[in-house]
Amino acid sequence: MSQSHQQNPTGRIAKKFAELNGQNKTALVTFITAGDPGPDYSVPAMHALVSGGADLLELGVPFSDPEADGPAIQAANQRALAQGMTLSKVLDMVAEFRQQDDSTPVILMGYLNSVLAMEEFAQRAGAAGVDGLIMVNLPMEEAGDLREALSAQHIDLVSLVAPTSSDERAQAIADSASGFIYYVSLKGATGSGALVVEDVAQRTKYLRSITDVPVCVGFGIKDAATAAAVAQHADGVVVGSALVQLMAESGSVEEAVTRLQDATAAIRQGINA
Amino acid sequence: MAEPILETNASTTYAQPSADGHFGQFGGRFVAETLTHALDGLAQLYADYKDDPEFKRELHEDLAHFVGRPTPLYLAERLTESLGGAAIYLKREDLNHTGAHKVCNTIGQALLAKRMGKPRVIAETGAGQHGVATATVAARLGLACDVYMGEEDVHRQSLNVYRMKLMGANVIPVTSGSKTLKDAMNEAMRDWVTNVDNTHYIIGTVAGPHPYPMIVRDFASIIGQEARAQMLQQVGKLPDVVVACVGGGSNAMGIFHPFINDPDVALVGVEAGGHGLHTGAHAAPLNDGKVGVLHGNRSYLMSDADGQVMETHSVSAGLDYPGVGPEHAYLKDSGRATYAAATDDEAMEAFRMLNRQEGILPALETSHALAWVVANAPSMSPDQTILVNLSGRGDKDILTVADIDGITL
Numbered sequence: 001m002s003q004s005h006q007q008n009p010t011g012r013i014a015k016k017f018a019e020l021n022g023q024n025k026t027a028l029v030t031f032i033t034a035g036d037p038g039p040d041y042s043v044p045a046m047h048a049l050v051s052g053g054a055d056l057l058e059l060g061v062p063f064s065d066p067e068a069d070g071p072a073i074q075a076a077n078q079r080a081l082a083q084g085m086t087l088s089k090v091l092d093m094v095a096e097f098r099q100q101d102d103s104t105p106v107i108l109m110g111y112l113n114s115v116l117a118m119e120e121f122a123q124r125a126g127a128a129g130v131d132g133l134i135m136v137n138l139p140m141e142e143a144g145d146l147r148e149a150l151s152a153q154h155i156d157l158v159s160l161v162a163p164t165s166s167d168e169r170a171q172a173i174a175d176s177a178s179g180f181i182y183y184v185s186l187k188g189a190t191g192s193g194a195l196v197v198e199d200v201a202q203r204t205k206y207l208r209s210i211t212d213v214p215v216c217v218g219f220g221i222k223d224a225a226t227a228a229a230v231a232q233h234a235d236g237v238v239v240g241s242a243l244v245q246l247m248a249e250s251g252s253v254e255e256a257v258t259r260l261q262d263a264t265a266a267i268r269q270g271i272n273a
Numbered sequence: 274m275a276e277p278i279l280e281t282n283a284s285t286t287y288a289q290p291s292a293d294g295h296f297g298q299f300g301g302r303f304v305a306e307t308l309t310h311a312l313d314g315l316a317q318l319y320a321d322y323k324d325d326p327e328f329k330r331e332l333h334e335d336l337a338h339f340v341g342r343p344t345p346l347y348l349a350e351r352l353t354e355s356l357g358g359a360a361i362y363l364k365r366e367d368l369n370h371t372g373a374h375k376v377c378n379t380i381g382q383a384l385l386a387k388r389m390g391k392p393r394v395i396a397e398t399g400a401g402q403h404g405v406a407t408a409t410v411a412a413r414l415g416l417a418c419d420v421y422m423g424e425e426d427v428h429r430q431s432l433n434v435y436r437m438k439l440m441g442a443n444v445i446p447v448t449s450g451s452k453t454l455k456d457a458m459n460e461a462m463r464d465w466v467t468n469v470d471n472t473h474y475i476i477g478t479v480a481g482p483h484p485y486p487m488i489v490r491d492f493a494s495i496i497g498q499e500a501r502a503q504m505l506q507q508v509g510k511l512p513d514v515v516v517a518c519v520g521g522g523s524n525a526m527g528i529f530h531p532f533i534n535d536p537d538v539a540l541v542g543v544e545a546g547g548h549g550l551h552t553g554a555h556a557a558p559l560n561d562g563k564v565g566v567l568h569g570n571r572s573y574l575m576s577d578a579d580g581q582v583m584e585t586h587s588v589s590a591g592l593d594y595p596g597v598g599p600e601h602a603y604l605k606d607s608g609r610a611t612y613a614a615a616t617d618d619e620a621m622e623a624f625r626m627l628n629r630q631e632g633i634l635p636a637l638e639t640s641h642a643l644a645w646v647v648a649n650a651p652s653m654s655p656d657q658t659i660l661v662n663l664s665g666r667g668d669k670d671i672l673t674v675a676d677i678d679g680i681t682l
Contacts, residue, residue: 063580063581064450064581064582065450065455065456065459065567065568065582066459067305067458067459067462067463067568068305068462068463068466069463070463074449078449078450081581086579087579087580088579111566112303112566113565113566113567113574113576113580113582114579114580115580116564116565116566116580117565117576117577117578117579117580118579118580136305137303137304137305137566137569138303139302139303139304139306139309141293141301141302142301142302142303160305160306161306162305162306162307162309162310163307164306164307164308164309164310164311164469165306165309165310166310169309169310173306184305184306184307187307187466187467187468187469187470188463188466188467189463189466189467192467193467
């Protein structure tokens with residue numbers, strides 16, 4: 001069983017999963033891109049997601065070359081960058097969110113070059129109230145330095161496991177995992193294809209047999225029905241592109257808040273059912 | 274060519290990358306977890322085959338009879354005379370089948386794809402030379418082929434687009450981001466991560482995640498192996514300087530690598546200086562970039578204070594890329610190679626000189642290496658020699674040059 005899961009047992013992520021576990025509930029993890037479609041949307045959107053029933057929030061850090069993302073999140077990145085979004089501003093948003101919400105875990109998701117460019121990233125993220133980091137292009141072999149810097153700030157570096165990861169590799173990833181394991185449910189970019197629930201179930205069953213670290217499933221969960229089906233086999237489900245798409249279609253912050261809250265509530269209800 | 278000197282002793286003292294794909298702090302493998310399995314598989318397959326006699330025989334057969342190697346080493350007499358300094362030797366990679374050195378790599382990788390049993394190959398392309406070289410080997414081996422190309426480049430390089438289509442490849446214009454080479458590479462990565470089971474991604478330069486920088490370098494190294502032997506045979510000594518243009522850097526690595534253990538041979542890479550380094554409108558990360566991570570490796574990169582990859586500019590589509598192969602970053606920091614830059618205008622001037630004085634039409638990419646020669650040969654002595662990698666021919670650039678001259682063909 002993972003030792004590093006014990007590293008940060010008092011953090012918001014561990015607390016949240018312990019709490020959900022006690023209620024026998026599956027976590028709903030939502031993703032939106034910070035600063036999309038404009039900088040004033042993000043903090044109200046984060047609160048709306050929580051009030052709709054999201055348990056953990058992933059906040060995408062906009063990057064010019066999001067090579068693992070599909071069209072919806074690519075477009076979100078470009079909209080956010082066009083509005084002058086930066087990693088510094090993302091951290092400010094998290095700090096602002098924290099003024100009203102001190103319990104919902106916030107996990108930043110993005111690409112390594114963004115954090116390499118910021119001096120003292122780990123300290124600044126810790127001070128802002130960031131709980132976890134998902135680096136799409138950072139496999140475990142290259143992750144050592146960043147993991148160490150984050151760990152000193154009690155920030156979990158969330159590991160990804162793919163359908164193509166061998167059992168042996170999945171075990172090695174699980175051994176160093178902290179926070180939760182992000183199981184990528186399909187081969188492809190974010191928001192692509194259609195996942196096969198049976199395949200996901202088989203893999204998550206294996207992962208949950210080799211580690212205590214919670215296993216969340218993402219990529220390709222587009223609607224409440226899929227979320228509900230996958231939730232049977234995981235500790236959490238991640239919904240991203242569908243919410244990003246909905247933000248893109250909203251003409252105002254108020255509209256985005258209402259639609260996000262409704263969409264999240266519908267997914268939450270599906271999972272609980 | 275004399276057999277004993279064909280093989281270099283490069284591996285005896287210079288042994289890069291490390292087993293896990295690092296060139297010092299550079300290189301590595303920064304990709305989505307989904308691709309790790311395929312990269313492990315490719316590295317293993319390459320390790321199994323690279324010294325396999327049958328694989329080598331097939332590769333050399335193709336290089337000899339399909340590509341037309343060895344390519345000549347040619348003394349550019351009139352150019353040497355007009356510059357009045359070092360003797361200038363051109364390694365004539367423009368004479369490869371398809372018109373550039375790129376085909377040496379695609380032939381090698383296609384033979385690997387065949388051994389993996391993958392029926393489909395994909396590629397990214399900027400100027401279109403790598404796309405053409407990939408379409409060529411795909412046609413020859415009967416593989417399905419999709420080539421990603423930035424929408425900007427599809428317009429800039431319409432002749433190569435049509436060539437690819439004639440050979441049965443599907444050219445997919447990429448409309449995201451800056452619509453150039455880097456975006457084509459992003460899109461190719463997304464395709465590969467989705468279709469990794471039946472597809473081999475033929476990366477066209479010494480970049481990307483490990484093992485690509487090593488594999489592409491090794492296949493391109495035939496350039497330097499031949500040139501080194503030809504220098505010894507035709508000139509009786511090694512060159513004082515080896516010069517090549519650097520975008521991603523495959524033609525430069527290909528000619529540099531067999532000379533790395535020859536300490537008296539200076540290695541000079543020439544990046545695209547665009548409108549000038551001081552303007553920021555260039556594609557010269559080794560001259561004016563910082564260490565970053567893009568497209569699977571750590572290297573020098575043109576990125577801003579927030580880590581966003583910057584838009585680049587070069588008159589040559591093939592050099593219009595914000596990153597550079599990690600081995601070049603290593604050679605720069607170790608001091609073994611130096612990296613200059615030539616502006617659009619300097620490259621154009623050199624382009625015109627080679628046409629007029631030697632009757633050779635070089636690619637605009639190659640013209641950047643020639644610009645360094647034009648600037649530096651005069652201050653060298655006549656008993657010194659410069660070896661230039663004439664990496665490709667410029668037929669594809671005729672419309673661009675005519676446009677610069679205000680002529681509609």
